Structure formats: structure tokens, C-alpha cells
Amino acid sequence: MLQSQIPNFVRKEFPKDEESYNAKVLIRAGFVDKLMAGVYSYLPFGLRVLNKINNIVREEINAIGAQEILMPALNPKENWQQTGRWSTFEALFKIISRDKKEFALGPTHEEIVVPLAQKAIFSYKDLPFGLYQIQTKFRDEPRAKSGILRGREFMMKDLYSFHADESDLEKYYSKAIIAYQKIYKRVGLDALLVEASGGTFSKYSHEFQALSENGEDSIIYCKKCHFAQNSEINSSKSGDLCPKCGAPLILGKGIEVGNIFKLNTKYSEPFKLKFRDKDGEEKLVIMGCYGIGTSRLMGTIAEISYDDRGLIWPNSVAPFQIHLIALSSNEEKENKKIFDRALKIYSKLLKMGVEVLFDDRKEKSAGEKFAESDLIGIPVRLIVSQKTGSKIEFKKRNESKSEIVDFSFIKKYCSGIKNEVI
RNA sequence: CGGGCCGUAGUGUAAUGGUAGCACGAGACGUUUGGGUCGUUUUAGUCCGGGUUCAAAUCCCGGCGGCCCGACCA
Numbered sequence: 001m002l003q004s005q006i007p008n009f010v011r012k013e014f015p016k017d018e019e020s021y022n023a024k025v026l027i028r029a030g031f032v033d034k035l036m037a038g039v040y041s042y043l044p045f046g047l048r049v050l051n052k053i054n055n056i057v058r059e060e061i062n063a064i065g066a067q068e069i070l071m072p073a074l075n076p077k078e079n080w081q082q083t084g085r086w087s088t089f090e091a092l093f094k095i096i097s098r099d100k101k102e103f104a105l106g107p108t109h110e111e112i113v114v115p116l117a118q119k120a121i122f123s124y125k126d127l128p129f130g131l132y133q134i135q136t137k138f139r140d141e142p143r144a145k146s147g148i149l150r151g152r153e154f155m156m157k158d159l160y161s162f163h164a165d166e167s168d169l170e171k172y173y174s175k176a177i178i179a180y181q182k183i184y185k186r187v188g189l190d191a192l193l194v195e196a197s198g199g200t201f202s203k204y205s206h207e208f209q210a211l212s213e214n215g216e217d218s219i220i221y222c223k224k225c226h227f228a229q230n231s232e233i234n235s236s237k238s239g240d241l242c243p244k245c246g247a248p249l250i251l252g253k254g255i256e257v258g259n260i261f262k263l264n265t266k267y268s269e270p271f272k273l274k275f276r277d278k279d280g281e282e283k284l285v286i287m288g289c290y291g292i293g294t295s296r297l298m299g300t301i302a303e304i305s306y307d308d309r310g311l312i313w314p315n316s317v318a319p320f321q322i323h324l325i326a327l328s329s330n331e332e333k334e335n336k337k338i339f340d341r342a343l344k345i346y347s348k349l350l351k352m353g354v355e356v357l358f359d360d361r362k363e364k365s366a367g368e369k370f371a372e373s374d375l376i377g378i379p380v381r382l383i384v385s386q387k388t389g390s391k392i393e394f395k396k397r398n399e400s401k402s403e404i405v406d407f408s409f410i411k412k413y414c415s416g417i418k419n420e421v422i
Numbered sequence: 423c424g425g426g427c428c429g430u431a432g433u434g435u436a437a438u439g440g441u442a443g444c445a446c447g448a449g450a451c452g453u454u455u456g457g458g459u460c461g462u463u464u465u466a467g468u469c470c471g472g473g474u475u476c477a478a479a480u481c482c483c484g485g486c487g488g489c490c491c492g493a494c495c496a
Contacts, residue, residue: 012446012458013434017488037488091495108496142423142494150495158496199496216495259496291496330455367457374457387456 001320003359009033009043010372020214022299023147025311029375031302031319038144038152045376046298048319050155053294054134056186056316057157060179064172066130066159071112073136075104079111083270091139093152105138110267110289113160117273121285124164124277128172132159134294146214148299149255155295163286164277169262176290180208180258187297188305188314191257194219196230198261204233205261209254210300219254222247255300263287311377312398315417320357322349322414323378327366327385334386335362342384345392345407354414382410 009030018024026032031046042050058068077094080086086104093105106112113131120126137156144152159176163169177193184191191208198205207230209219221228222242229236231251238251268274268285277283298317305312315321326342329335339360346358357378359369366385373381374397383393388404394413395402 011433016434017428019489023489034488085496089496110496137496139496143490143492145490156496205496256495261496289496328455335455365455365457365459367455367459369458370456371458383456385456393456 001355001357003357004361006044010375018147020146020149020303021306022149022302025306025375026147026299026302029311029377032148038141038150040148040151040153040295042295045319049298049301049313049317050295052317052319053187053297054155054157057183057292057294058134060183060186061130061132061157061159064130064175064179066132066161068133069131070133070135071106071109071116073106073138075106075112077102077104079115080104083111083267085111091141093138093140106135107137107139108289108291109133109158110160110263110287114267114271114273114287117160117162117285118271121162121273121275124275127275127285128161128163128168130159130161130172132157132290137293146216146299148295149303150216151295154293157292157294159290161288161290162273163288164275164283166262166264166286169264169286169288173260173262173288176260176288177206180260180290180292183292184208184210184257186316187301188316189257189297189300192219192221192228192254193226194221194228194230194254195233196259197232202261202263202266205259207256207260208258210257210304211252212255212300212303213253214303215253215255217254217256219252220249221252222249255296255303257297257300258290258292260290261288263289306377307398309371310375313377313379315379318379319376320355320378321417322354322356322380322382322410323359323373323376324349324356324382324384325359325369325373327369327383327387328362328364329386338384338386341390345382345384345410348407349410349414352411352414353418380413 011028014024015027018027026046027034030043031049033041033043035041077086091107095103095105097103134155134157136153138153141150141152144150161172163172189210191210194207194209196205196207209217218231219228220231220234220236222245224247225242225245227242227244236249238249240249242249264286265284268287273285274282275285301317302311305314324342324346326339329338346356349356377397379397381395381397391404391406392410393402394405394410
């Protein structure tokens with residue numbers, strides 16, 4: 001992508017009204033724009049990151065056999081009355097049509113997916129299966145906060161699984177946990193599997209928590225074994241002993257990056273979602289649901305991976321793999337040589353299938369280009385200038401040293417990252 | 423929903439109740455070219471509605487909006 005062709009949303013200063021780091025840096029670096037509290041536009045760089053996260057999620061959820069669908073965000077009131085959540089789900093956005101009918105904007109989709117699933121469930125032979133979507137969700141949060149970590153409109157992957165019995169749900173639930181752990185690893189996050197309260201969904205649930213000082217949840221966890229609980233269900237303090245292995249517990253702050261529930265018959269009951277088992281007996285379908293806020297995942301990465309110059313994206317979700325920068329010279333002839341050389345490198349990289357952002361802007365000074373480049377946080381920067389001659393300067397965003405290399409070095413590097421994560 | 427802070431050019435900031443100023447950006451000309459060059463010049467603003475006052479960005483009331491704390495949070 002030629003940088004001269006992309007509208008430049010990068011700002012020289014942090015926005016004054018933001019305190020959370022993800023909001024400050026994502027706005028300043030031109031990844032998102034805030035329309036109102038908790039509602040954001042995803043700009044060219046930001047949408048690339050979000051799409052990459054969505055695709056990683058998609059790949060791992062596909063890998064456990066679930067099928068992707070897309071359900072409507074606009075929901076009829078009746079479905080929400082059926083479960084009682086029209087009145088009990090306080091964050092439900094309600095809208096009124098011109099003929100005074102009421103609708104909901106979907107905050108989660110049990111009310112839609114359950115009657116949908118009924119159309120394909122008749123016998124035990126039709127089970128189990130999983131349906132999921134990646135879609136914009138709406139929640140009328142009493143207080144949107146922390147940039148894109150808690151919005152009123154956000155991107156979420158929601159998966160629903162359908163089973164003949166609880167042991168089958170159990171199996172699926174374990175597969176989902178493994179899929180989730182793969183997702184976090186691929187996007188560069190360490191996430192703890194934490195026991196939590198189930199809220200209105202079920203008695204207990206599991207959350208995935210990325211440890212961060214700016215998280216809004218308190219987590220009590222053990223470094224030795226895998227014990228971890230949300231403080232909402234455990235009042236232990238730092239230093240108390242782990243109930244499982246006896247090692248001292250640690251109290252930390254976490255950002256919830258995923259939440260999974262064993263719904264059992266909670267939603268099949270109100271919709272009478274049933275099937276015939278082997279004996280011809282009618283039974284309620286057992287369900288599980290599994291959510292990841294993918295836009296929140298993007299904010300979490302921003303919240304954790306940065307330095308004083310800006311963002312540092314992991315390769316897997318970076319808007320581009322390589323930031324190629326051509327620096328202008330004062331001699332017109334020399335200048336043409338530099339930009340021609342950079343353009344050749346750009347085309348070669350494109351041919352290799354590398355995602356490269358080429359800063360071909362002639363009017364920007366070197367300092368300005370470097371500052372913007374650090375802010376945007378693409379993993380590798382290549383510089384072509386009068387100084388580099390026929391060679392190229394290669395620098396990783398998370399390292400301070402740079403080296404002067406030939407194109408063959410870059411070729412090798414690029415094939416390396418392809419095998420690694422993509 | 424309770425509490426706190428706040429709202430001035432596109433951005434970031436000044437202005438005891440008394441001329442709305444500065445920097446960046448943007449436009450023009452020149453200059454510079456490896457860490458947000460420099461100079462000249464042009465451009466653009468007090469969230470909205472009331473009130474007090476000779477005079478309001480500033481004080482008062484109401485609204486709208488933003489951030490933070492709490493409550494809440496599939």
C-alpha cells in the first residue's frame with residue numbers, strides 16, 4: 001500500500017480527553033476515531049488489525065468444526081420476551097420503528113440462534129454442532145469506558161453449541177478452551193483461564209483474562225498450578241494459599257478477553273428446543289456459548305504492547321508486515337534514484353505476497369516519517385536513502401539496533417515470518 | 423444511575439469580569455533533507471440556551487457532550 005494514497009489520520013499529539021492508553025494511542029496513530037462515547041470508526045490501519053484478529057479467531061473456531069453464519073443485529077421484541085430478557089437485560093438497546101413496533105439491537109444471540117437451530121434439529125443424529133458469527137454487537141452500557149475495551153457497539157465472535165447430553169457439551173467445552181488458548185497465543189497475549197460467576201447465563205462460567213494493570217477485573221491466581229478465580233467469586237488476598245496446590249496466591253488485574261458458559265437448557269427451555277433420542281423420547285437440547293470481543297482484543301493488545309514511541313504490533317495482527325520508508329534527498333537526481341530503488345523493492349515484496357506499507361511521501365521529513373512509523377508500530381522497518389546506497393537498512397520495531405542488508409536478507413526474513421504465524 | 427473533573431481554531435494550550443493570544447496543522451513563497459527543519463505570510467476558535475453586569479471564555483441557572491471513580495456488566 002502506498003502511504004501517499006492513504007488519508008493520514010495520524011496526529012502529532014495525544015487526544016486531551018482520553019486517559020486509557022489504548023484510546024490515546026489508537027486515536028493518535030490513526031487506527032480508530034471516536035464518534036461518541038463507546039462508539040468508534042475503524043480506520044484503514046485499525047480495520048486491518050481487526051480483520052486479522054477476526055481471521056485468526058475464524059480459523060481456530062473453524063478448526064473445531066463450527067460453522068460460520070451471520071444473524072441479524074436487528075431483533076424482534078418477541079424473541080426477547082420469550083426468555084424474559086426483554087425486561088431483565090438492562091443493557092439491551094431498544095428501538096422503535098415508524099409504526100411504533102419495538103425491536104432490540106442484538107447484544108448476544110441466544111434468542112435468535114435457538115429458534116434458528118430448531119429448524120435443523122429433529123433427531124439425536126442431528127447433534128452435536130456449533131454455529132458462530134463475527135458481528136457488531138450493541139450494549140447500552142451504563143458507562144462506556146477505557147477506549148475500545150468497553151464500548152456500546154463492538155465486534156464480537158459468538159459461538160453456540162448444541163448437544164444431546166451434558167457429557168457431549170463437556171467435550172465440546174474442552175475443545176473450545178483449547179481453541180481459545182490458541183487464539184490468544186497467536187495474537188500475542190497471555191490469557192489466564194479463570195473461573196467466574198455466570199451472571200444471568202448460568203451459575204458459573206470461565207473467563208479468559210489478560211493480565212494488565214489497566215484491567216477492570218480482579219483476579220486471584222496461582223503461578224504454580226492453573227488455579228485462577230475472578231474476585232467476584234473468591235475473596236482471597238495476595239499471599240493466601242492456593243486451595244489446589246498450597247502455593248501463595250497472587251492478586252492481579254485483568255482484561256476479560258473471552259467468556260464461555262455451559263448454558264445447559266437455560267435457553268432451549270423457553271424456546272422448547274427439543275430432539276428425539278434413541279428411544280424416541282423427546283428431550284431438551286443442551287447448549288454452550290462462547291464469546292470473544294475481537295475489538296476488545298485489539299484494544300488489549302494496544303494496552304499491553306507498546307513503548308514510549310508508540311505501538312508494537314505482533315506480526316500476526318500487525319496492519320502490515322513491513323514498513324518501507326524512502327527518505328528524500330536534496331538533489332533531484334539522487335532523489336529520483338532513491339525513490340526508484342524503493343519502488344522496486346516495494347514491487348518485489350508485493351510479488352512475494354508480503355503486506356508492505358510504502359512511505360513514498362516526498363514532502364515529509366525523515367524525522368516525521370520515523371516518528372509516525374514508530375507510532376504505527378509495524379514490526380519491521382526498511383529504509384532506503386542516499387546513505388544506504390544500494391543496500392537497505394533493516395530494523396525491528398521492538399529492537400533498537402538496525403543493520404544494513406541486501407535484499408536477499410529481507411527475502412529470507414519474509415519467508416521466515418510466513419512459516420511462523422500466517 | 424450517584425459522585426468528581428472538564429468543554430476556547432482541525433490538534434494541543436493561554437487569557438484578575440475589561441483588545442481572544444501562542445504553538446502545531448492547513449494554504450503560499452523560499453529554505454532544509456537520517457529523528458516531528460527554519461523564515462516570511464495567509465487561514466481558522468470561546469459547546470448550546472438563558473441570567474447577572476457598562477462589560478462574560480471567565481460569575482450564576484439549565485441543557486448537551488467528554489473523561490475518571492463508584493454502582494452495573496452476556
